[in-house]
Amino acid sequence: MTKLAVIYYSATGHGTAMAKRVVAAAESAGADVRLRHIAETRDPESFAQNPAWTANYDATKDKPAATGDDIVWADAVIFGTPTRFGSPASQFRTFIDSLGGLWAQGKLADKVYAAFTSSQTAHGGQETTLLALYITLMHFGGILVPPGYTDPIKFSDGNPYGVSHITGPENKNEIDEATTAALDHLAHRVVTIAGRLSVS
Numbered sequence: 780m781t782k783l784a785v786i787y788y789s790a791t792g793h794g795t796a797m798a799k800r801v802v803a804a805a806e807s808a809g810a811d812v813r814l815r816h817i818a819e820t821r822d823p824e825s826f827a828q829n830p831a832w833t834a835n836y837d838a839t840k841d842k843p844a845a846t847g848d849d850i851v852w853a854d855a856v857i858f859g860t861p862t863r864f865g866s867p868a869s870q871f872r873t874f875i876d877s878l879g880g881l882w883a884q885g886k887l888a889d890k891v892y893a894a895f896t897s898s899q900t901a902h903g904g905q906e907t908t909l910l911a912l913y914i915t916l917m918h919f920g921g922i923l924v925p926p927g928y929t930d931p932i933k934f935s936d937g938n939p940y941g942v943s944h945i946t947g948p949e950n951k952n953e954i955d956e957a958t959t960a961a962l963d964h965l966a967h968r969v970v971t972i973a974g975r976l977s978v979s
């Protein structure tokens with residue numbers, strides 16, 4: 780059974796919704812899945828004026844937060860982060876930067892990796908966020924498994940680098956049909972390829 784860790788940071792909940800969809804798809808593909816959010820580093824009072832951020836914080840704060848051991852445990856990892864100024868969020872990077880010890884021991888290598896993101900606008904940096912994240916995964920010695928255009932549905936969501944959701948002018952768009960299908964496809968692909976590699 781392929782062990783998949785879904786490790787993500789989300790402020791206003793879009794990433795949480797994407798991560799849950801990935802988990803459901805991976806489980807239906809037969810994987811043993813750990814869902815782990817990356818803990819908020821900001822003081823909740825600093826985003827109290829943002830109801831979506833507060834609601835997502837309250838809904839996830841008591842759930843298990845990601846640790847490096849979740850990556851060590853996994854055969855495959857799907858990461859998620861919002862796009863911030865065209866790059867992964869600092870909360871996500873803080874988690875990544877805590878992994879130096881495991882990296883030095885080679886414990887992040889030889890695993891299958893892929894990622895998803897969201898941004899408010901269509902050309903607001905989704906691809907650069909995923910590519911920046913993938914640079915780190917290359918330093919891990921990870922096996923990148925991007926979706927490419929390996930299924931006709933990829934011509935609908937249009938992102939060969941991973942999966943991305945456009946949250947819209949008010950940051951309120953729910954994940955549409957094409958993005959949902961792309962999340963399902965990514966999860967199935969990562970679980971299938973990791974199984975073929977028998978990386979555990």
Ligand SMILES: Cc1cc2nc3c(=O)[nH]c(=O)nc-3n(C[C@H](O)[C@H](O)[C@H](O)COP(=O)(O)O)c2cc1C
Pocket residue numbers: 788789790791792793794795860861862863864865866896897898899900901902903904946950
């Ligand atoms: C500091 C900051 C920087 C952002 N930078 C971008 C950006 O470069 N491009 C964009 O389209 N949206 C940008 N956004 C919007 C976020 O990408 C969007 O709110 C996020 O994808 C929502 O994901 P979440 O609900 O999982 O937190 C930014 C938001 C914040 C707070």
